[in-house]
Amino acid sequence: MKLGDWIRSRFRGEGAAGDEQLTPPEFTFSAVTIGLLIGCLLCFTNLYFGLQTGWISMMSLQSALIGFLVSKMLPTPLSPQEIIVVQTTAVATGTMPLAAGFVGILPALGLLDEEKDGSPPIHLTWIATIGWSCSIAFFGVFLSPPIRKQVIIEEQLAFPSGTATAQLISVLHQLPPPDTSLRCRSAYRTLETEEMANHTALIDEVDTVTLNMDEPEVHDERDVVQQEGWMDLVYSFLASGVMTLAAYFFPIIFSVPLFGKYLASEWLWSFTPSLSYVGQGIIMGFPTTLSMNLGMLVGWGVLSPLSRSSGWAPGPVGDMSNGARGWILWVSLAIMCTDSFVSLLPVLQSYLARLVSSWKAPKPGDAAQEEEDNEVETPGRLVPGRWVVNGLLVSISVGTWLVWIVFGDEGIKPWATLIGFAVGGLLSVLGVRALGETDLNPVSGLGKISQLLFAWIQPGNVVANIIAGGVAEAGAQQAGDLMQDLKTGHLIRASPRAQFYGQLIGSALSIIVSTTAYTLYQRAYTIPGPSFPAPTAYVWLSLARLLRDGQLPEKSSVFMLLFAFLFAVIAGIKVMATRRGLPYARWIPSGVAFAIGFLNTPSFSLARLIGGLIEYWYHGRVAKTGGADICLIVIASGFVLGEGVMSILSLVLRTCGVGVLSCWGCSGGICPGCPG
Numbered sequence: 231m232k233l234g235d236w237i238r239s240r241f242r243g244e245g246a247a248g249d250e251q252l253t254p255p256e257f258t259f260s261a262v263t264i265g266l267l268i269g270c271l272l273c274f275t276n277l278y279f280g281l282q283t284g285w286i287s288m289m290s291l292q293s294a295l296i297g298f299l300v301s302k303m304l305p306t307p308l309s310p311q312e313i314i315v316v317q318t319t320a321v322a323t324g325t326m327p328l329a330a331g332f333v334g335i336l337p338a339l340g341l342l343d344e345e346k347d348g349s350p351p352i353h354l355t356w357i358a359t360i361g362w363s364c365s366i367a368f369f370g371v372f373l374s375p376p377i378r379k380q381v382i383i384e385e386q387l388a389f390p391s392g393t394a395t396a397q398l399i400s401v402l403h404q405l406p407p408p409d410t411s412l413r414c415r416s417a418y419r420t421l422e423t424e425e426m427a428n429h430t431a432l433i434d435e436v437d438t439v440t441l442n443m444d445e446p447e448v449h450d451e452r453d454v455v456q457q458e459g460w461m462d463l464v465y466s467f468l469a470s471g472v473m474t475l476a477a478y479f480f481p482i483i484f485s486v487p488l489f490g491k492y493l494a495s496e497w498l499w500s501f502t503p504s505l506s507y508v509g510q511g512i513i514m515g516f517p518t519t520l521s522m523n524l525g526m527l528v529g530w531g532v533l534s535p536l537s538r539s540s541g542w543a544p545g546p547v548g549d550m551s552n553g554a555r556g557w558i559l560w561v562s563l564a565i566m567c568t569d570s571f572v573s574l575l576p577v578l579q580s581y582l583a584r585l586v587s588s589w590k591a592p593k594p595g596d597a598a599q600e601e602e603d604n605e606v607e608t609p610g611r612l613v614p615g616r617w618v619v620n621g622l623l624v625s626i627s628v629g630t631w632l633v634w635i636v637f638g639d640e641g642i643k644p645w646a647t648l649i650g651f652a653v654g655g656l657l658s659v660l661g662v663r664a665l666g667e668t669d670l671n672p673v674s675g676l677g678k679i680s681q682l683l684f685a686w687i688q689p690g691n692v693v694a695n696i697i698a699g700g701v702a703e704a705g706a707q708q709a710g711d712l713m714q715d716l717k718t719g720h721l722i723r724a725s726p727r728a729q730f731y732g733q734l735i736g737s738a739l740s741i742i743v744s745t746t747a748y749t750l751y752q753r754a755y756t757i758p759g760p761s762f763p764a765p766t767a768y769v770w771l772s773l774a775r776l777l778r779d780g781q782l783p784e785k786s787s788v789f790m791l792l793f794a795f796l797f798a799v800i801a802g803i804k805v806m807a808t809r810r811g812l813p814y815a816r817w818i819p820s821g822v823a824f825a826i827g828f829l830n831t832p833s834f835s836l837a838r839l840i841g842g843l844i845e846y847w848y849h850g851r852v853a854k855t856g857g858a859d860i861c862l863i864v865i866a867s868g869f870v871l872g873e874g875v876m877s878i879l880s881l882v883l884r885t886c887g888v889g890v891l892s893c894w895g896c897s898g899g900i901c902p903g904c905p906g
Contacts, residue, residue: 257728261312269323275874280333284766292867293320314724318715322736330363335700337767347692363741365629370708372621375613387666392717462864470505470872479891502833509869511841519842521820525827526835542784562828564790569821572801611725642694650698654705661706677703685777695774754884765829797821
């Protein structure tokens with residue numbers, strides 16, 4: 231094959247050079263470039279919000295929409311399949327702060343105490359952080375193709391976010407609606423969770439638009455998206471960015487003592503009117519934000535004062551060691567683990583049932599069924615099996631070696647890292663299956679499962695516990711996020727190989743971007759610290775310490791057991807209700823969202839509740855009367871990206887020594903980082 235033919239075939243997603251039927255270009259320079267640009271913005275945004283709150287957004291649907299709007303500036307707009315590559319590349323780039331542990335694992339290692347943990351704090355250099363990121367950045371990417379074959383092609387799981395994105399792309403490009411009526415032939419059923427419910431209205435709306443594609447209104451709607459979409463995005467982006475920059479110079483803007491200065495300074499009850507928080511609330515949806523605020527009320531309105539007044543948490547309320555925030559952290563941990571475990575039980579049961587049935591000898595009449603292959607793509611558009619095998623072997627081998635180079639034998643033994651990769655592969659199957667059914671990847675619970683395992687494998691080693699847990703969680707999180715994109719590509723008939731290339735390139739670039747951004751944040755701020763508390767770091771470290779010495783804060787074990795039992799029951803009811811398709815299932819509190827309300831201060835939850843209320847009102851009033859959901863998605867995306875991008879400028883100003891202009895209204899102790 232000539233070099234030119236090989237390059238052309240790679241960018242067209244073709245197979246051998248002899249293939250007679252040429253497919254339109256999919257993996258193009260324009261698509262990859264736009265995807266990388268959007269992904270870099272998402273990377274900074276997710277790192278910023280992840281260090282603040284521990285919560286990041288996949289932004290898959292939003293990436294596709296922004297990519298569509300950007301492509302309108304090109305001489306030749308991108309095709310639907312190219313938009314899939316844009317979205318896949320952006321997601322792979324933007325989610326690295328969570329996959330590589332920048333918002334949890336690395337800050338947790340910096341909190342180590344030699345007296346408590348047997349190891350001094352570990353602060354990685356830039357090059358060491360690059361090595362750590364490389365060790366886990368590609369494992370989930372190479373896991374994706376074989377998992378795709380099972381959960382998307384054979385079992386045909388729903389993956390609601392991926393399906394909603396495919397519906398949106400079909401509307402924007404005036405395509406027939408993708409066939410989402412297929413359901414798996416096994417015992418699996420699609421579950422409707424908060425996230426899926428958020429997309430239900432969008433799917434209904436785009437179905438209505440698509441089914442009337444021959445009518446003039448469709449073209450009007452598409453013109454509105456193209457002409458007004460940019461303006462909505464720009465205005466919302468600018469509004470959020472200007473407000474964020476103003477809050478940098480006047481911190482009181484994002485720390486309004488809405489309930490009085492005493493509650494703000496002593497009990498951390500303030501309000502952050504951040505437009506990005508509102509945008510995230512719109513994306514999360516009202517049921518999720520409602521669960522989060524219920525958790526906030528119980529944690530910060532009941533348990534925090536109770537632990538302080540009873541003497542169980544005598545330190546300052548915000549202290550994570552002996553204050554009320556550190557005390558309710560344990561209750562939050564119990565809720566997250568219980569909710570994740572109960573939610574995984576039906577998935578695990580179905581998975582084991584399939585394994586058992588596959589081991590049984592097939593009946594004579596089942597021979598044809600056993601040989602049936604439901605793959606719809608040609609071999610030239612799929613990722614070859616040898617690539618997967620070689621890629622997994624190389625990523626695991628090189629990853630184990632890099633972890634050993636970065637942390638040494640004192641940190642984690644190479645054989646333990648190998649076990650971490652193996653555990654990560656098993657947990658990835660469970661996580662992806664849960665994501666496909668429920669639209670929720672329970673990586674928080676899966677990470678805790680790996681920590682429990684390594685407490686037995688390497689007892690007493692806090693560093694190994696955190697690192698091995700991070701290795702296992704990375705694979706599950708990355709494979710799950712990428713599987714949503716592969717579902718979108720499957721419905722739009724995009725080349726899985728083109729998506730695979732985008733995932734590899736996005737992950738590779740994100741290593742540099744995430745590491746550099748995290749290093750700059752470390753130089754400019756104390757992490758964890760007042761401005762960036764990195765709450766998930768305390769979750770990782772606290773569980774590792776508990777597994778090492780078994781010590782809990784006073785009376786916290788009683789409340790952990792109480793709330794664990796309560797949310798085991800609630801999670802069980804929620805699973806049964808969603809499996810039966812009961813309409814009230816989406817309103818049953820989400821344990822993970824409820825626990826997030828414990829982890830973060832009230833200012834995190836209140837603004838997101840406003841966004842959730844806007845989303846609920848919009849779908850109940852505007853969208854129900856024929857309004858399009860696309861406008862709301864664009865505005866929410868602009869809000870989130872505006873603050874995330876402006877955080878880069880704030881970081882530069884901080885690094886250059888430019889501080890606040892005025893502390894008016896603070897009077898000490900209200901704003902993050904305030905010296906009091």
